[in-house]
Amino acid sequence: MKALRRFTVRAQLPARLSGLAELSVNLRWSWHPPTLELFESIDPDLWVSGDRDPVRILGEVRSSRLEDLANDDAFVQRVDDLVADLHLYLAQPRWFQQQVDSGADLPVGIAYFSMEFGVSEVLPNYSGGLGILAGDHLKAASDLGLPLIGVGLLYRSGYFRQSLTADGWQAERYPSLDPQGLPLRLLTDESDSPVLVHVAMPGDRVLRARIWIAQVGRIPLLLLDSDIADNDPELRGVTDRLYGGDQDHRVKQEILAGVGGVRAVRAYTEYHSLPAPSVFHMNEGHAGFLGLERIRELHAGGLDFDSALAAVRASTVFTTHTPVPAGIDRFPADLVRLYFGDGTAESSLLPGIEMERILELGRESDPAVFNMAHMGLRSAQRANGVSKLHGIVSRGMFDELWPGFDASDVPIGSVTNGVHAPTWASQRWLDLAARTVGTRTMEEAQGWEQLAEVSASDLWETRSALRSDLVAEVRRRVRNSALERGSTDAELAWTDEVFDPSVLTVGFARRVPTYKRLTLMLRQPERLRAMLLDPVRPVQLVVAGKSHPADDGGKALIQQIVRFADQHDVRHRIVFLPDYDMSMARYLYWGCDVWLNNPLRPLEACGTSGMKSALNGGLNLSIRDGWWDEMYDGENGWAIPTADGVVDENRRDDLEAAALYELLEKSVLPKFYDRGDDGLPARWVEMVRHTLTVTGPKVLASRMVRDYTQQYYGPATRAGAASISDDYAGAKAMADYRRRVDAAWPAVTVTDVEADGLPDTPVLGSTLTLSATVGLGGLGPSDVSVQAVFGHVDQDEQLGDVVTVPMLHQGSAAGGERFLADTTLPLSGSVGYTVRVLPHHPLLAGDAELGRVAGPSPM
Template sequence: MKALRRFTVRAQLPARLSGLAELSVNLRWSWHTPTLELFESIDPALWVSGERDPGRILGEVDPDRLSALAEDDGFVRRVDELVEDLHSYLDRPRWFQKQVDGGADLPSGIAYFSMEFGVSEVLPNYSGGLGILAGDHLKAASDLGLPLIGVGLLYRSGYFRQSLTADGWQAERYPSLDPQGLPLRLLTDDAGAAVLIHVAMPAGRVLRARIWIAQVGRIPLLLLDSDIADNDVDLRGVTDRLYGGDQDHRIKQEILAGVGGVRAVRAFTQYENLPAPSVFHMNEGHAGFLGLERIRELRSDGLDFDDALAAVRASTVFTTHTPVPAGIDRFPADLVRLYFGDGGSGSSLLPGLDMDRILALGRESDPALFNMAHMGLRSAQRANGVSLLHGRVSRGMFDELWPGFDADEVPIGSVTNGVHAPTWASPRWLDLAERVAGRELMEEARGWEKLHEVPASELWATRNDLRGELVSEIRRRLRASCLERGSTEAELAWTDEAFSPDVLTVGFARRVPTYKRLTLMLRDPERLRALLLDPDRPVQLVVAGKSHPADDAGKALIQQIVRFADRHDVRHRIVFLPDYDMSMARYLYWGCDVWLNNPLRPLEACGTSGMKSALNGGLNLSIRDGWWDEMYDGRNGWAIPTADGVDDARRDDLEAAALYELLEKSVLPTFYERGTDGIPERWVDMVRHTLETLGPKVLASRMVRDYTVQYYGPASRAGHAVAADGWAGARALAGYRRRVDAAWLAVTVRDVEAEGLPDTPVLGSALTLSAGIDLGGLTPADVTVQAVFGRVDSDEQLHDVVTVPMTHRGPVDGVDRFAAETELPLSGAVGYTVRVLPHHELLAGDAELGKVAGPATV
């Protein structure tokens, strides 16, 4: 018979082992090897079958075993030492505290919103790279001591568990997760009752959610859960699964994440007696409605909509992970009206907010759609992409919000993603790093050059050991998958010899949207077969990844790989492993010699899996997209040439051929060319170079420091500036914006005069430009005027521009005159113009308002 409800009962811990409970609920264990080893030692077999879950160990271990361990003085001493170490980790000053003590002006708190968080496979609240990145962000923030709060949803079925049918088609199942069996605690009030947040729904209904807290080292992660008896049946299902359901289900999730998330932060800081965050960070547009909730809060404090928007923008950061418009969440405007409107012009969900103003924040070219990324950009003063290339792509993709500006002037910067080394580096590498340079090597961008002292033999032996561990794991998972697909034990003797610990191993594992081109390696099946079965220099290929349940095209790609890998002649050299998650990923990153990535450039925003491989001495073989575009240096792997400007089929043919060519002519010879000592000298040199040069660049600690210095600090200062003196700054900035909006159509460059230019100008020739500007009622202090020089193309467009500020020389005949003296900064066909931009000390930059005025005539 089937149980009505599932819940977890844990064993009563002996008093001497009470510290195990504390160690199990702080997810620092997920990246702290000594704590992991402690729990494994309780019951090694249960540790494996229980999927490395300390909470599950404590729930399922034999009580007699716990009693015996309580009498083991050595074990008790280890528990006490690790509890003391955890306390030290949580309490001692770290990088952030040292900056503040050194006088740095940094935020008092950051609220970091994401739709998914990949902290541990034990808490399956993630689907892919976005969630893993968010989890690594929290862990690095903890290591650095940032006062950060994570905010998301608790999905009762996670994403999904993947298996394969007999014919290789992806099948999904959705296990029901018990929050009480996870490393979570419930936020309660002073009387011990669960704190609930309330969000108004249409037809007078209310969506309620409780708040679970996952402690990620020093960082609390708030996860909202709607599956409570107080909700109607359909509202209980709002947090049922990640990325499931239709648009109606999706908008309810995003309202809960954004509006409910802000309310959860307020409740948490109140009951935990913590300072309110001074910065709000949206990790993608999914939580974009948080800006509306913060505007509502300020409206109730007496600010009008414009004042409140100015205040919210100043202290908000928006990160986009999407390189294509199709990846942006868009809702029908009528659906937004349904959830935010009250039947009139206002909002019942957010009282005090005008419906037209809400819709304007998400406006795009199609008035019938509401664009969540546009809302994120309009409600945040600072925005960024997640690699240098992605920053450029984003500036081009969103340039419609800044008309009149060249794409490279759009105010979207970039912070290249990073990965949390203690989570993703093998314990073997962690031990080696600690011995050579100290454990801080994995948290700081220094000391990596000391790896040059490690003998080649040790580097090679480490790589061989890790490849051997991966092969054992592949065989275990391959056997389990075959049984699940219908094979019998009698048919599976061959799996004991599948893969080899001595063969070059290539890994490809990620989500399976079509642009990542899972099957590019199959473009020429016979050529791939020859590579796999080469008698002298074989290659073996391990593939993994999940396709979205509604993406049949992605599932078809998986099926193609599975059917090829099922062939009897190659099945010992290529495998598709189902149910890709963090536990599988570690083995792949540790053991693969080469990490393959072949997306359609430039559709990979960052793609951090190759970074994790690099931290383990893996070499990347990748299209120059995302992070690899900026960090490839010719010695840390191989760049697959791209074939731009041809049709998709031809492009796939060309890039697949280039992939095969690199494997045949470069990768395999470098791996198999051995010295008399059996060591591939050139390969090990590349491994060493990868560790030394990529190691410090790919760290999540570097990423979080970049966010802190470049985004959180400025956002916090801007937020304080607009809040000072009873929001005087917000009112001043909003008033300025209204004046600019009203006057801007009349702002015009009336005339431009050039003096001093010789008949034959040369680079560096002196030039004086003077311009008459009609400011349309604005003052010279309200604007900045620039002389703009650039190379001129056949359409008279300027490129490679250089701007020179022009100073106000006073009014002449009713027109303000500005002038600049400069030297010609460019050679070749050069042109110039003059433009006017809004300027205010509380703007993040002069391009922020998206307004520019130039000459009245061409």
């Protein structure tokens, strides 16, 4: 008999154990080993069967056991001590407060929007790297003391759970999640009624959502939930599952995340008497509609659209994780018209705002399409990719928004992602560090550097123990998967021999889009088979990953791997583990000796899984893409050579697969199995040490969040303050300036350029005086930046490797204003120059921001 509804009833805790409730609902436990150990000690068997979920433990543990613990003075003292430790963690000044005390101009609040958050496997609100990154961002922000609020949606089925059919095809199921059984609490008003967010929908309907709060250390994560009786059945299903449904369903989700998310932030900060966030951060374009809601707020307060947009842009940061245009959300413009209306009705989503102004923000080359990433870039003054290489890729991918600029001038920077060490580093490393160099934690860079003092034997012993832990977990999961696929206990004795704790273990786990090339390792199956079965230097390979439910191509790749791994002669050396999630990922990052990543360069934005492996002494074997392109140093792993420029994809895959096999056979395997008289692989262990002590500090999420704070949040705070002070004088001035630039720019041109002082045979460093007459079309000299641009000249007379030199205003001249630069030649070889004019205003983040550039008139 099937239940009509599922809900969770929590146990009544004895008074002496009341602190357990507080500890269970603050997700700091997910990265705080003493708290995890406390909950495990309540009932070790239930801890494992209950998926290591404190809330579930407290709901299912026997009352008699709780009474026994309440009478155990030592246990009660542990609870009280950990509650006190949590209170200290929540209250004490941390890095951010120290920066503010030292005079740094930093935000009073940051609202961080993401479509998914991977904080813990017990809160399955994530699908892959984007969500895990967002979760790590919140945890690091908490550790550093940032006044940040996370904003997203609560999906009643999360992302799907994956299993395999008998023939190796991916199957999906969507378990129903009960918010009351999760580490969440409702935002309620003074009468203890849920606070609801209201968002207008077409047909005079209203989408309502309540706000669940996941407390991530010091950081509140607000999750909007539409599954309430106040909504009709269609609107109740808006937050049903992550990345499900058609475009109509998805645009409703993104409207709720952006528009509803801002309203949830307002409700939360007002109820808790907190200052309104001074910076809004969009983690990808999914929540891009938040900019429109903030414009609506300011417009309702009396600002015109342009001034409101200027104020919103100044205080908004946009991060793109997308390396390919196909990864961007693009909606039919008519669908956006349907949901946002014409702005004339008070009941519309954005009353008073013209539809054409909305469409303008998401405009791309096809007028029938609304581009969410374009809207994010147009409504944020500061934007970044998530690795140095991805910053370069992003500048090229979005250069159509800056016509006339070289890609290198596009104002998109980069902050390389990081990972939260306390979440992803094995406790074995923390214990080793504590035994060897004291009790310093691994939250800061110095903790990892201390591992330089650990002996080679201790490093190898730790790596071997982690590999053994992984082998046990692989055997358990392989057996469970085989049972799910139809095997019986009687035919599964072979699973006890899967993997060997002494064999080099390679891991490959991630989402399964085509560009990540899950099956590159199978390009030469017999060559791979020979490595797996080598009697002297074998390798074992663990593979995991989920394909989007609608991606049959990705499912076919998984099936290809599974069918190879099902073969009797190799099934003890290669496995595919279904249902990849955070709980599985930890074992993989801890235990794999080598982390394999072979995307099609440069389509990996960052790829943080390899960072988590590095935190545990794993060596990366990767295409130089994403983070690995900038952090590979020759001692922390191997770079797979790429066949860049080869147009034929099959041939490129063949070449890069051959390079992968070659590295494994000639370098990776020999280093691992080359043992000294002491039984240690000395060269391997030193690479492990180098990875832990040199690469480890670079990949920390604490470094990433500091970078965002200093390079993006701080400047956005200052720009936002300048735009709103004196009754929005800055925003109004910027709006007026943009209107003047738009009107004048067609007439802005460089009419005359002269060079003086260049010798007959110029050498590097020779002095050159360059002057130019510029027609400004009614703008003043202070409204523009005039630059001399030098660069190497190719056969098409195009400049590359450019160097810019500012030109100073000298006064009026016939035909315009005169500008001059005295400079030394900065380049050798075939060199050319030109002059360009850009808008300039003190409230712009940079002169390229408005996407306007003018140069000499064509000859």
